[in-house]
Amino acid sequence: MSEEDKIIMKIIADIVEVDEEAMSPELTLYELGADELHMVEVTMALEQAIDVIFPDNRLLINPEKDPTFTVGDILRIFAEYC
DSSP states (O other): OOHHHHHHHHHHHHHHTOOGGGOOTTOBHHHHTOOHHHHHHHHHHHHHHHTOOOTTOTTOOOTTTOTTOBHHHHHHHHHHHO
């Protein structure tokens, strides 16, 4: 796992308030207890911390409506923009 992946997962863990050690790319955001507001916060934090903009709002999902969206999906989307 790259250093950027670790930073992204730490940001997600901090915002969703889960143990950083429990994070893995296979976990769904629904399993982590994330909601739509968490995803707005995650998107804003990633854009600020890593100086990237996600113009198509692909991270602004509702984990309750899309319970299959994973941490790995966020990592892949991030990789597309960097």
